Amino acid sequence: MVFPAPDIDYGALHAECRGRLFAELNAADALKNKDVVHVALFQGGAASFRHDTDHEHLFRQESHFHYLFGINEPGLFALIDLRTRETHVFVPRLGLDYEVWCGRVPSNSEYAAKYAVEYVHYVDELPAVASRLLLANGTEKAQLHILSGVNSDSKRAIVPVDVVAALGDTLATNARIAVNTAVLYDALVEARAIKTELELALLRHVNTLSSLAHIDVMKRTRIGMIEYQLESLFLAYTSFEGGSRYAAYTCICGTGSNAAVLHYGHAAAPNSKQLSAGDMCLLDMGAELHCYTSDITVSFPADGVFSTRQRAVYGGVLAALTAVRGAIRAGVEWVDMHLLAERAIVQALIDAGIVLLAGATLERVVDLEVGALFFPHGLGHLMGKDVHDCGGYPHGRARLDRKGLSSLRMNRTLKKGMVLTNEPGCYFIPALLLPAFDNPVLAPHLNKDLIVNEYLNFGGVRLEEDLIVTETGCENMTKVPREIDEIERVMASGRSYQPESEIQ
Secondary structure, eight states, rough: OOOOOOOOHHHHHHHHHOOOHHHHHHHHTOOOTTTTEEEEEOOOOOOSSSSSSBOOOOOOOOOOHHHHHHHOOOOOOEEHHHHTTEEEEEEOOOOOHHHHHHHOOOOOOOOOOOOOOOOEGGGGHHHHHHHHSSSSSSEEEEEEEEEOOOOTTTTOOOOOOHHHHHOHHHHOOOTTTTESSSSSHHHHHHHHHHHHHHHHHHHHHHHHHHHHHHHHHHHHTTTTOBHHHHHHHHHHHHHHHOOOOEEOOOOEEGGGGGGTTTTTTSTTSSSSSSTTEEEEEEEEEEEEEEEEEOEEEEEEESSSSOOHHHHHHHHHHHHHHHHHHHHTTTTTHHHHHHHHHHHHHHHHHHTTSSSSOOTOOHHHHHHTTHEEEEEOOOSSBBSSSSOOSOSSSOTTTTOOOSTTTOOOOSSBBBTTEEEEOOOOOOHHHHHHHHTTTTOOOTGBBBBBHHIIIITTTTTTEEEEEEEOSSSSEEEOOOOOSSSHHHHHHHHHGGGGGOGGGGOO
């Protein structure tokens, strides 16, 4: 099965994204002074190499730049006249050596047609074009807007463009030009938080591709395989069937106790365990296309049949997943969705005898933060150009000082057009549980003997789906088996199972 990309006008898609930026700038009154020229300067990503070698990493564009212009090539700049919305893209002046090694270089007019921008110039022409835009009127002052801010998810600051290096000392120090770092970043982050219809079409497509790949891995999983084989099956499917050259993030393929490691799969834990009978598999993987991501997690027994313990834990996480999905709509607070999921998981643990009421109510046990021992991460996050997309903490919203909630990647009121993940989980993490047994507040609510004897090496369960927020609910883009009987049927069907038959 070849899964072709949808017929999308990418030039129109990114023109709409620029329109979202203009709308946010206008909403913030950032351009209200009509006597000032407003020009925005953007810098794309640079090529990177493996340490001191000539091995060039496969380039992936900086997300803000790709959002606005859709160009996945290194070394570019762009200028936008924010009053006229005129767009100028600047490409490197590549020579014969590049053409010999890397192929023909398109003309600037070809670039302009391909990316649907008004003007394409060479990078060495950037100072002259910037001067014309900023100083066109001999009496007006000008503001040069550049990106400057901190990603609320990663807590990493964007590196501002070096204005002197880009434009030259003469222009950069012109008294009529003020560099403005106050408004562009926040406006662009908020623009990215609400997806356009063309963006949603692409996100639906990559979600379906990743769903099909997860189903394919599920039906091929066998005892005795290595975790990295599950990773390779997923990557091969999304690449071979869908043309995805990039994973949206490092594949997490935790089995057995590794399923309790939230971001397993990194270089020090490289998906290297052999699958054993009785293992729970937690596979968190997503493809990326045109710099748009997906983020899907499935959990299933390695031998294809749920044990009693696996059913209990999986059932609690599934109850949380479906409760949140049923409650999401525009106007809902994301913090409330996390608490809804946490209550469902704690209730399932009470039903299984793992968590004890000890004379308290469910709400009291949740208030004591018992649930955070088993569900220590946030419920989900915004998703789009980046799998952990920007915009989770707008101005006026702060992280909450409570276990579980302090790990939320988002604290905001949901709006129509947001795309987010719903990913409750339940894990048995020794580093959290063993100290809790000695905590006088938490210990009475933990069935220590049952946890130590039957669950401490269980691992964990996480279920993750990607949702579009609507006015009255949400649209679930993820199409993978979730019910226990569905999963067992898929795994029993083996190689005769056709994953595309599950996508309606």
